[in-house]
Amino acid sequence: MKKNIAILMGGYSSEHEISIKSGQIVYAHLSKKKYNTYRIVIDKNEWYYLNDAEEKITVDRSNFTIQIDSEIIEFDAAFNTIHGTPGEDGLLQAYFELLNIPQTSCDHYTAAITFNKRDCISILKAYGIPAATNYFINKNDTIHIDEIIDQVGLPCFIKANRSGSSFGVLKAHTKEDILPALNEAFSVDHEVIIESFLSGTEISVGVACLKGKPSVLGITEIVTENDFFDYEAKYLGKSEEITPARLTPEQNKEVEALTLKVYKALNMKGFSRTDFIFNNGKPYFLEINTNPGLSEASILPQQAVKKGISLAELFANEVEECLR
Structure with missing residues (x-):
């Protein structure tokens, strides 16, 4: 008997529309012969199933x-x-854990972290993973700009702590840039x-089980x-994404090992x-x-295709790992 798979998309954050695109790609490529697939849109005001006639059927959230x-x-x-809340910050993960329904992402604790x-x-x-020097600040804290500069230097990045797609991420070049960016x-x-600020070659490494x-x-x-x-670079064509990255064999080996170390240290899944x-x-x-982007133009699907894995295979494997 075919399994019923809910494809969750949408969410409550500024990444809502990006998530819809990811969900639509999964819906298009996940085998209809192997699974019964249902598009489930998560909105702030309602959760609903969207059928092929684009009609909405309300989800019973109690079960x-x-x-x-x-x-x-x-x-x-x-x-x-x-992408974003509630699907990437642990809220939906906890909901499905309570209902004992498997879902493809990591568990609620890992998602929250x-x-x-x-x-x-x-x-x-604590696991020896190198990162930039950082400074933490909350909205109602007194802002000591000289202290910030002493700790992280200039230029520096100012980032909303819980956000994706570079929303709320700014680069401060001067002392005067810091307060408006904050x-x-x-x-x-x-x-x-x-x-x-760290100058160098930026790379992105995809992992799947x-x-x-x-x-x-x-x-x-x-x-x-x-x-x-930033957002423009990610979604509006203001960047070039080169796969595979132009790294030395030694750099490739080092970053692959570091990526898997991060994955295991955080108890990741999917x-x-x-x-x-x-x-x-x-x-x-x-x-x-x-929950990285899964549109055909997104980085992780591009990497899978380069590796010889079709999107149908990639998504079916994710479902089977989840069911296992």
Whole structure:
């Protein structure tokens, strides 16, 4: 009997539309012969199943079921493509854990940690993962600009602590840039992380569990036309993504090992995309995405195709790993 798979998309954050695109790609490529697939849109005001006629059917959130005509549809697993809250910060993971429904992303605790840049970096430093020098500040804290500069230097990055797709991420070049950048970052999250600027080659490394084993899909080099890899660079064509990255064999080996070390240290499951920057020949951790973009133009699917894995195979493998 075919399994019923809910493909979760949308979410409550500024990444809602990006997630819809990821979910639509999964829906298009996940085998209809092998699975019964259902597009489930998660909005702030409603959760609903979107059928092929684009009609909405409300999800019963008490048990995560839908009713089509007189039939109650229960789900065997959820394919989580939601970027940001509630699909990447642990809220949906906890919900499905309570209902005992498998979902493709990591568990709620790992999701909460990885979505919080400050907590994630603090944990990984204990495992010897190198990262930029940082400074933590909250919205109501007194701002000591000279203290910030003494600790992280200039230029520096000012980042909303819990956000994706570079929303609330700014680069401060001068002392005068810091306060306006902080105000903008605080409009996205009341917690902010300020990091020293590292110059070098930025790369992104995709991981998937293939036959039960975490495996690096590929390493992509990111060359941006903008000052850094911001929203425009990511989604509006202002960057070039080169797969495989132009690294030496030694650098490839080092960063693959470091990526898998991060994956295992955080008790990850399913897909991940981990970003690093090579500064003076050494890779520094930037962040990890536990629900990376899955559109055909996104980095992880590009890496899979380069590796000879079709999107149909990639997504089916993710479902089978989840069901296992």
